[in-house]
Amino acid sequence: MKKQALLVFAVAALLPGCSNDTDTDTGNDTRVSLQVSGGISIQTRAQDKDWNKGDAIGIYMVDAGSMDIAEGAENRRYITAEGDGKFSPAPDNTVYFPVDGSATDFLAYYPFEAALTDGALSVDAGSQTDQAAIDLMTAKTVSTADEPLDKNHSKVSLAFTHRLTKLSLTIAAGNGMAAEDLAGLEVEITNQRAKGSYSPLSETFSVASEPVQTIALNTAASGTSAVAILLPTTGPEGINPIVAGRQLVFTLAGTGEVFRWDIPDSKSFKQGDKNIYDITINRTSLDVTATIVDWNEGNEGGEPGSAE
Incomplete structure (x- = not known):
């Protein structure tokens, strides 16, 4: 509820x-x-x-x-x-x-x-x-x-x-990684529209179609968690249609190694939803699972995934 x-x-x-x-x-x-x-x-x-x-x-x-x-x-x-x-x-x-x-x-x-x-x-x-x-x-x-x-x-x-949407990541070190390796981790999400406006009187949104940009999540110094509040995505005819090819990008501060996970093009980050992802960074890949917490139930049962 x-x-x-x-x-x-x-x-x-x-x-x-x-x-x-x-x-x-x-x-x-x-x-x-x-x-x-x-x-x-x-x-x-x-x-x-x-x-x-x-x-x-x-x-x-x-x-x-x-x-x-x-x-x-x-x-x-x-x-x-x-x-x-x-x-x-x-x-x-x-x-x-x-x-x-x-x-x-x-x-x-x-x-x-x-x-x-x-x-x-x-x-x-x-x-x-x-x-x-x-x-x-x-x-x-x-x-x-x-x-x-x-x-x-x-x-x-x-x-x-x-009226916006929330993305929350819990991040852990996996195979070939130590917890200390996550310190200073940079987490980003690509292909996002970030600017718009809201009219309280008419209750209407407006979203700037350009530019599409990469947004850095608010990431803990330990690298074990990251959060972002984003403009909600809508259907193709809506004010903020999904931009294909979105990724979560993880960059290790110590070595500069980059790990990427492709967000399914079918995944909408809906208004009021809070989507939580559990990320395990292995030396050669990412393991990703998704579950549901409050705001609204955004992942509808969870979304398993993996990436290299």
């Missing part, structure tokens, strides 16, 4: 005359603000189970059933200052429900980006140094007749899901 992060928005009934980050009395109506708290399950983030200090999400409030921004609440920044899942609006970013009681929908994304280009945030998997910064997650909840979202029904839950 896929684990999800839940952000719960709860109304705080505060006295009139408070700052602009609280509820305020406007004659016969009260402006109702959002107070945000959130929890993250162990597989939600790229590296650990918790928010980091200073993590920020972007929030949109729209008129129910539309993409029309309500109350100017577009790309509002909410921050968990202590990394404890309790979010507060940045200055002048508080979201207020419409005072007339109109129903609204909510969209949100992580990580927050202030300078959007034509309403879209940039996505770049070319560098894997800071994986939390490229672990794009999004959420949406809509008003319904049974569960309206308005100032009188202002408790809103957002379930975040991953």
Whole structure:
């Protein structure tokens, strides 16, 4: 079962005359603000189970059933200052429900980006140094007749899901190799599109078709593990069709020896999937097996393989 992060928005009934980050009395109506708290399950983030200090999400409030921004609440920044899942609006970013009681929908994304280009945030998997910064997650909840979202029904839950795909390798020394030989190992994946954009409001991806590049995985100094967050591949008519001839490439630091494994052209790295591969580097070959862990079940039972 896929684990999800839940952000719960709860109304705080505060006295009139408070700052602009609280509820305020406007004659016969009260402006109702959002107070945000959130929890993250162990597989939600790229590296650990918790928010980091200073993590920020972007929030949109729209008129129910539309993409029309309500109350100017577009790309509002909410921050968990202590990394404890309790979010507060940045200055002048508080979201207020419409005072007339109109129903609204909510969209949100992580990580927050202030300078959007034509309403879209940039996505770049070319560098894997800071994986939390490229672990794009999004959420949406809509008003319904049974569960309206308005100032009188202002408790809103957002379930975040991953929009990219994760590749995780566990690496061991095999025949003719010592564990020390893996130190400084370089791991790469070839034939990847790395750049694109995502529009939180329209919930649409755009992927740059060129250039296709080789991406270096984030590899432990010991060489025993490597991780990458990549743009998900799609069918031939999709936004990111598979580029034939993809390989995992392993280069030993001490000797410069190179080992390659051909990724089957039929293998899609789908949105939200986490694919884990167990790699054994023998002196003359690679042994590769694949199993399934969380994010979503990406390998559908596992994929055996070997390469020289």
